[in-house]
Amino acid sequence: MHRTAFVIAIDQSCSMQERITVNSRRMTKAEAVASITSRLIDELLMRARREDGVRNYYDIAVVGYADDNVYPLLDDSMEFVPVTLLAGKSPMRRRFSYERLLPSGELRMVTEETPLWIEPHAAGSTPMYEMLSAVTEMVGRWCAEPQNADSFPPMVFNITDGEATDCDDRQLCEAAERLKRCCTRDGDVLLVNVHISTNSGQESMIFPRRDEIGADNRYARLLAEMSSTVPEPMNEAVRRFRGDFALPPFIAMSYNASITEAVALLDIGSRSATVLR
Numbered sequence: 001m002h003r004t005a006f007v008i009a010i011d012q013s014c015s016m017q018e019r020i021t022v023n024s025r026r027m028t029k030a031e032a033v034a035s036i037t038s039r040l041i042d043e044l045l046m047r048a049r050r051e052d053g054v055r056n057y058y059d060i061a062v063v064g065y066a067d068d069n070v071y072p073l074l075d076d077s078m079e080f081v082p083v084t085l086l087a088g089k090s091p092m093r094r095r096f097s098y099e100r101l102l103p104s105g106e107l108r109m110v111t112e113e114t115p116l117w118i119e120p121h122a123a124g125s126t127p128m129y130e131m132l133s134a135v136t137e138m139v140g141r142w143c144a145e146p147q148n149a150d151s152f153p154p155m156v157f158n159i160t161d162g163e164a165t166d167c168d169d170r171q172l173c174e175a176a177e178r179l180k181r182c183c184t185r186d187g188d189v190l191l192v193n194v195h196i197s198t199n200s201g202q203e204s205m206i207f208p209r210r211d212e213i214g215a216d217n218r219y220a221r222l223l224a225e226m227s228s229t230v231p232e233p234m235n236e237a238v239r240r241f242r243g244d245f246a247l248p249p250f251i252a253m254s255y256n257a258s259i260t261e262a263v264a265l266l267d268i269g270s271r272s273a274t275v276l277r
Helices: 029-048 128-144 169-181 218-226 233-240 260-276
Strands: 004-011 018-023 025-027 060-064 069-072 092-101 106-117 155-160 188-193 253-255
Touching: 004 029, 004 128, 025 029, 029 060, 029 106, 029 155, 060 128, 069 128, 128 155, 128 169, 169 188, 169 218, 188 218, 218 253, 233 260
Parallel strands: 004 060, 004 155, 155 188, 188 253
Antiparallel strands: 018 025, 060 069, 092 106
């Protein structure tokens, strides 16, 4: 059995205070991203559980970046947390009430309680270059560990709503390339960019082909250049998700997609790593 690793990097800059609608509920982008991250962690924990307990299948790290800083959100250090250790922790729980639109057209107030592994936060600038550099060091150390030499390579999910404030486009792409060059004997690190946007005027894309990205869509092209190409073993899962006849290669990114699609993108990545373990 060879473990793999997941890194979830969360943009927590001030623009994450903007509000969006998720499943008929208004929330900030920061709250939406915290929910996405919590759902993914819960999913990974569930997949590691067996009748005899939690198996040591993954190492997980969640980092935030904002206001010229990169910082851990799961533990006190910028290191991975084994899923077996994470299973012994109890996430905070939050109750919230919101109006849900029923199929009949009626609005009904609903109260739910949900686990949250991280607190929503939004402040300051977007040091994406610094985040990529810090994550490169983290996954480089993980890949260099002898017990991880034959593992499925780590997957890094960068969830953001904007552009880096600490570098230009060229420097950002170079930082992404350094991260993607980290590798195990099974392959290179996979960098997946998930863009959370309130701009409904831009075309939504998820797992696009390069020829599907418009020449005038600067930010999508930048994300595409930064992102990994979807590995061949994942292509069939991507084709099923897209539901069309598109042929690979696909790009490991989403742009201006809904929260549901963003979660599905993360889920495909985690499922693929589980299958390939």
